[in-house]
Structures are given as structure tokens and as C-alpha cells.
Amino acid sequence: MPEQTDFVEIRHAQKSFGPVEVLKDISLTVKRGQIVGIIGSSGSGKSTLLRAINDLDPLTSGEIWLDGVQVNKTLPHRQYEKHINEMRQQVGMVFQHFNLFPHMTARENVTMAPKMLKGLSKQEADKLAEEQLDKVGMLERIDYYPSQLSGGQKQRVAIARALAMKPKLMLFDEATSALDPELVEEVNLVMKRLAEEHMTMIIVTHEMDFAASVCDRVLFMDKGVVVEEGPPEIVLKTPAKERTREFLRKHIEGAK
Numbered sequence: 001m002p003e004q005t006d007f008v009e010i011r012h013a014q015k016s017f018g019p020v021e022v023l024k025d026i027s028l029t030v031k032r033g034q035i036v037g038i039i040g041s042s043g044s045g046k047s048t049l050l051r052a053i054n055d056l057d058p059l060t061s062g063e064i065w066l067d068g069v070q071v072n073k074t075l076p077h078r079q080y081e082k083h084i085n086e087m088r089q090q091v092g093m094v095f096q097h098f099n100l101f102p103h104m105t106a107r108e109n110v111t112m113a114p115k116m117l118k119g120l121s122k123q124e125a126d127k128l129a130e131e132q133l134d135k136v137g138m139l140e141r142i143d144y145y146p147s148q149l150s151g152g153q154k155q156r157v158a159i160a161r162a163l164a165m166k167p168k169l170m171l172f173d174e175a176t177s178a179l180d181p182e183l184v185e186e187v188n189l190v191m192k193r194l195a196e197e198h199m200t201m202i203i204v205t206h207e208m209d210f211a212a213s214v215c216d217r218v219l220f221m222d223k224g225v226v227v228e229e230g231p232p233e234i235v236l237k238t239p240a241k242e243r244t245r246e247f248l249r250k251h252i253e254g255a256k
């Protein structure tokens, strides 16, 4: 097992969109190699929290740290751009709707960032694309365009694209929600394999069984608050409504 150090730290994250507070004082640490699942009702703030980690949705207040460096630093514009590009290169993100470039083949989707941002030669980038697409079982379709791929295949290419930057952390935002049920498993298998390789991952998902099978810890979110956090076998066994009720009861008692 890799050394267990605090690797991602979210300190008192608070986020408002106008008058609406969508994240309310969330703190969380993820150790290197840990897999944390985030589960919660629609609109509870899961995506916003995930996007805050690489400052795509900047927090209103609070701090995000990755491997000992503060991500959401206040810096003069140019310095911030340089800093955030460096930070984002260390974080792979996979979205619900794949976000592949439609006019590029799988190979080109995977090689674009390593060529542009890391200066890899065509030969080096091609080798990398072959490795990463092989890892997700997509080598045979390396020269296919996204329109020629199924949803599950597109998502596997999207994962290969994120992995090609050799990230320290992978964020998955409902990576299987847009897929037909029969295509979910092939993407889950890729994520399970990454888990076996001890990739640090934060996974927003609606799939309780999947979370239970891969996550070391699960957070249950409701209305911008982490209602419960712990091992999946504990967090996932209580029905959502009961958890929310229990949380509110504790808060009301605490306020008395």
C-alpha cells in the first residue's frame, strides 16, 4: 500500500451562487491512495464540491489543498493562471457527458494535452495513447471518432485522456449516469482497476453498490452539508431519509 498521508484537504469550504448557499462549511481530507465516494440527492452540492477541488467553481470561502499546495490561492492574474494550470494538470476529471472533442479520434483526444502541455513528440504521444487506450480496453478503436463509439466506449476514452496526463488525483462526476444500463459495467470495471492500482479518487455517484464495492469512505451530502461520512458499509446501510432526519435531530439538539 502507498503511504497514507493527507493528500487532498478541503478546509471549511463554503460556496454561494448569489443568495443561494450550496456548500456549507465542508471539511474533508483524502489520503493518498484512498477512494472516496460522494452520494447525495440532486442539488445537494456534489458537483460543485468536486469542481471546487481544481477551482473550476471557486469557493466563496475556505481552502483546497492538493499534495501540500493550496489550489485556490489568491494571486495576481498571470501568476494565478500559471499556478492553476500546474495544479489542474495533476488532477484528471471525468464528466457525465464525456466531453470528448468530436472532431478528433480517440488517439487525438488522448494525445492533445500531453503534446500541448508537456511538449511530447508525436511518437511519444502516440505511444502514450496506445498505452492508455489499451488500459481501458480501447486500443482497437484508437482511430475512431467519438460519433463511432458507444457511450461506454466514449467514457473509457475520456478516462484514458485524463490518465494520459499522469494525474495524482482522479475526479469522477457521475461518470456512468448518462449510460444505458448495459454499458455501466464496462466503465465501472475500468474504475475498479484504477482502485486496485491505488489511484487516489473522488467519485460522485448515484450507484450505491458500486460505491460500496470500491470506496474506502463515503460521504452522504444533503443541502450543501456532509450529513454522514464513514465506511460504505455503515453510511450506505441507512436509508437516506432516516439519515437526514437523524442529522437534523442532532443539529436541533446541538443548538439547544
Ligand SMILES: Nc1ncnc2c1ncn2[C@@H]1O[C@H](COP(=O)(O)OP(=O)(O)OP(=O)(O)O)[C@@H](O)[C@H]1O
Pocket: 017, 022, 040, 041, 042, 043, 044, 045, 046, 047, 048, 049
Ligand atoms: N453556476 C451556477 N449558478 C447558479 N446556481 C448553480 C450553479 N451551479 C450549481 N448551482 C446550484 O447549486 C446547487 C448544487 O448543484 P450541484 O450541481 O453541485 O448539485 P449536485 O448534488 O451535483 O446535483 P445533481 O446530482 O443533480 O448533479 C443546485 O441548487 C444548483 O442549481
